[in-house]
Amino acid sequence: MRTAMLVTKNGEWAKDAVQETFLRVYRNCWQYDASKPFKPWFYCILLRECYRVMEREKKVVPFGEQLERIAVEPDLPDDRVDVYEAMQSLNDIYRIPLLLKYVHDYSEKEIADMLELNVNTLKSRLFKAREKMRDRLGGEPHGSEA
Known part of the structure; x- marks a missing residue:
């Protein structure tokens, strides 16, 4: 989720991308080459989903909103x-x-x-x-x- 947030810069888009990524991984697990590491395969799918969601939405979230959400978290x-x-x-x-x-x-x-x-x-x-x-x-x- 953190990666999707950093890529899309939008919480809802990130949720969509992550959900679709898990669905695609599940549906296409037969394509996974077990002789290679799983994480790069997974993140490749996640990045493509993030790009797809961003392309679909075709809008930019104001960066200030992102910073305000982080700035109010006291533990950071x-x-x-x-x-x-x-x-x-x-x-x-x-x-x-x-x-x-x-x-x-x-x-x-x-x-x-x-x-x-x-x-x-x-x-x-x-x-x-x-x-x-x-x-x-x-x-x-x-x-x-x-």
Whole structure:
């Protein structure tokens, strides 16, 4: 659910995507290759469902609503909201690989396969995503002197 929320930026869309993902996994479990890890196969289906739901809805949820919901949760540290805001402000081509790499701990090869990208393209997007995150969070460029 967390991944669907981060991808779709909308709670109802995320619920739809997750529900449809579980239905598709159940209906198509015969297509799963048991010699490969289950999670990448599952997340590939989830991402496609998120894209399908977003395409169907064709609207954008105001980002401020998302932040307000998170900001009122007392158990979240203040810096986590900043990271969430920075991540949500990225374009999908940067946000989704970053999410899969650092939240779900997939290898670059697994992510490239899920997103149907060349590994070098993925590495480039991850590099740019990290740069954009650093800029949004006010970090220093790598290798800079204080």
